[in-house]
Amino acid sequence: MADEKNQKASETNSKIKPFQTPKGVHDILPNDHEYYTFIKKVVRHRLRQAGFKRISTPIFEYTDVFARSIGDATDIVDKEMYTFKDKKGRSLTLKPEGTAGVVRAYIEHGMKQLPQPVELYYIEPHFRYDRPQKGRYRQFRQFGFEIIGELDAALDAQVIYIANKINEDLGIERLFDIQLNTIGSLEDRQKYMQALKDYYYGKERSLCEHCKDRLQKNPLRLLDCKNEDCMILVELAPRMTDYLSKDSLEYYQDVKEYLDELEIPYTENAKLVRGLDYYSNTVFEFWDAKNGAQNAIGGGGRYDGLVEKMGGQPTPAVGYAAGMERIIAHMKREKIRVPNKDTIHVFVAQLGKEAKKKCLKLIDEMREAGIRTVGALGKGSMKTQLGLADKFNAPYTLILGITEVREGTIIIRNMEKGSQEVVKFDQVIDEVINKIGEKNLDRYTPGELLY
């Protein structure tokens, strides 16, 4: 009867189609978490060293926070935002990037009263309804940092320097070219955009559909279109440099001098405009040295008008953000291994109820001593348990059977050599520490834990 029931249940189950993640999003499995953890550690370390403090803004904000900052005419606001209404009909959006929320928080919490500049960093998930492909996801993780409250070319250089330093720590800096440009002040840009509109007047028919639209909404974006016909027209289009004020040119010159001083190589790229509207003066991106703009790992720039545009007092700012999935893809391609603490030191195998009781206590004491320990507390045979120890890659297995319990001993098995020794149960923790080495212990001292 019971068998019949089980069979029916399993027939029904087999008809249920298992769930999968929605398109464009993915699980982070333990092997990948090693990379995320490592990147987070590097980012925290470098930014803490430079005096930055961590901030987290909500996963969703009022839609206007992004529409007003990133700009209505950008791809992000136009078609990539996850926007929904809450039960009171308010329009909310999952954050597609980090800067807008940080600026909203800077204003909301009166950070203008703090000593300036305020230096903040974040490591957060972001959401864009992008067309999923390699390096382009609908949920992705960014780390980013912002310096708000001071205008100086040395800070722009500093941001690029720290971004490059993080890449160095991750072992990937040589894979990227830093593309650098200035898009001038707001006034420079308005003059330039008018010049672009004048230039394209009468040439609209040769433009791709996107660029026809961009010409009306945001002519700057015509410069980085990848359509062949559009690229030909760009070649003869007016150059931004001809519309830059003396101040903007001097500012750009200063940024370059500071970068030279810091020995950071860069490539000047007059067509680099970035996909968000809030920038002014310096813009930069870290391009894949082999594949160019496709799959840039990070980008940023100065955004001196944004705080005011979001309702705060005029406040200059500069920042950067990088995509963690893309960084990890490069690290894997380069076969860069990351150090991790997920390996275990000891596996504990036992046989019989008395042995299990003693093991429960022993496992706890070993962990307290800093020995990463996994215990087979199920009902498996000794053979199954040793097989598990192998799967866990444990260098040592402790074996406690009925005989050992009776004699007050325990077996330490060296899994690599296959050799075994019997030691006194009371001394096993010291014996294990001797073998794995004091310096390799994983001690948990909450007071000393630095986040």
Ligand code: HAM
């Ligand atoms: P962004 O260039 O839009 O800049 O994004 C920065 C990085 O996020 C990109 O270079 C890329 O690595 C990653 N990223 C963007 N979209 C995706 C996606 N769909 N899938 C995977 N990775 C992606 C910003 O977000 C600005 N907030 C940067 C900034 C900070 N500017 C000033 N401060």
